């Protein structure tokens with residue numbers, strides 16, 4: 200019995216062992232199958248995602264080609280999204296053109312910042328590009344270096360019969376002012392006083408309750424200083440050097456390299472014979488919100504820095520100055536968390552503001568003001584407040600420089616919808632009257648490159664005043680008082696032949 204009974208036990212054990220082995224095999228096979236299927240699904244998903252991103256690129260590029268009249272090479276997207284992350288977060292909205300424009304890893308971004316070999320190069324004269332402006336291309340000075348004059352403005356100096364272009368020298372490393380911030384946005388308890396209230400609403404749609412906001416990380420460059428370039432023809436620019444230098448050592452100085460110096464503008468005071476520079480002075484967090492003043496005996500400096508202040512005891516961020524035909528000058532600045540603009544008359548020596556100040560475009564959130572005058576009427580171009588991201592320009596007009604100011608609508612003409620609604624992917628900085636060509640101006644703007652601010656590009660485009668405005672004035676049913684302001688998109692253009700001889 201014992202022997203008989205042992206055999207089946209062994210058999211049973213063998214059977215059990217065999218069935219266990221096959222069960223294990225089946226489990227392993229199933230596991231492998233699941234892994235293969237999963238891997239396949241991942242691959243398919245990744246391919247789908249890549250195709251989707253590629254399609255989006257293709258359609259954006261198609262749109263842009265219509266505007267640029269040039270074939271862009273569309274390479275597959277460089278940064279691929281992790282499919283697991285996509286699954287975790289769920290499908291996201293496809294990136295907008297502005298997202299792509301801002302994303303340095305996007306091929307769309309690269310199209311907006313063509314390589315240096317496409318530069319406007321005054322040394323390369325004798326070819327058919329001479330005197331042509333190519334908005335968005337690298338612009339070289341007479342020494343062959345890219346012009347560093349961002350957020351700038353131009354004056355014509357009667358004494359030397361020369362144009363001088365002043366602007367921010369951003370030829371330093373771009374970094375995130377808040378190092379803990381994520382690449383695009385930093386979540387933090389930053390107040391509305393920060394420079395980017397409207398970014399959230401219009402670009403990133405990431406508003407937190409109350410006054411606590413999710414704010415785009417501030418990309419900045421240490422203060423290098425204000426550059427000056429000279430020209431007789433508004434096309435060939437000679438570098439006159441840094442005419443107001445950043446401060447290396449003294450950390451309490453307004454111009455200490457860790458601070459912010461933006462949008463410098465210069466006017467000449469006929470009474471004192473001085474060149475006076477006004478600029479936006481701030482700390483890294485944009486909470487100082489002040490203007491700075493500097494002075495020089497010569498257009499090419501050096502400028503001596505005098506002081507900074509909050510004009511009329513108000514915050515002042517983006518700003519410009521304007522000198523009227525009668526010699527009176529004005530400071531125009533974004534204030535009250537950038538929600539409104541202020542205009543204040545300067546003292547006769549242009550070194551301070553008087554108490555004469557008016558608020559305008561209240562609750563409109565405008566910045567980057569550029570003021571000019573035509574035929575007795577004052578005009579201004581402004582941008583919305585979206586940090587370094589482009590947005591829609593507006594033109595405004597007034598019969599008195601102190602206001603009231605009326606909004607005329609978007610001045611951008613030509614290109615396509617995307618171009619017109621983003622000021623051709625740029626932001627206003629100055630409007631330059633062209634002597635001898637009444638009613639013709641050059642609109643100067645910056646195409647900011649937030650990931651490499653020194654490589655931000657210049658857009659110079661023709662601006663004219665004439666015809667009826669797009670939008671009726673707010674308060675009047677009468678015949679419109681204002682003319683239309685038009686800024687025309689051109690991939691390539693130049694001032695009329697003979698202008699330089701006039």
Ligand code: DGJ
Pocket residue numbers: 350394461462517566567585586587626
């Ligand atoms: C927009 C302003 O117009 C620029 O001058 C600069 O201050 C950026 N914001 C900073 O994000």
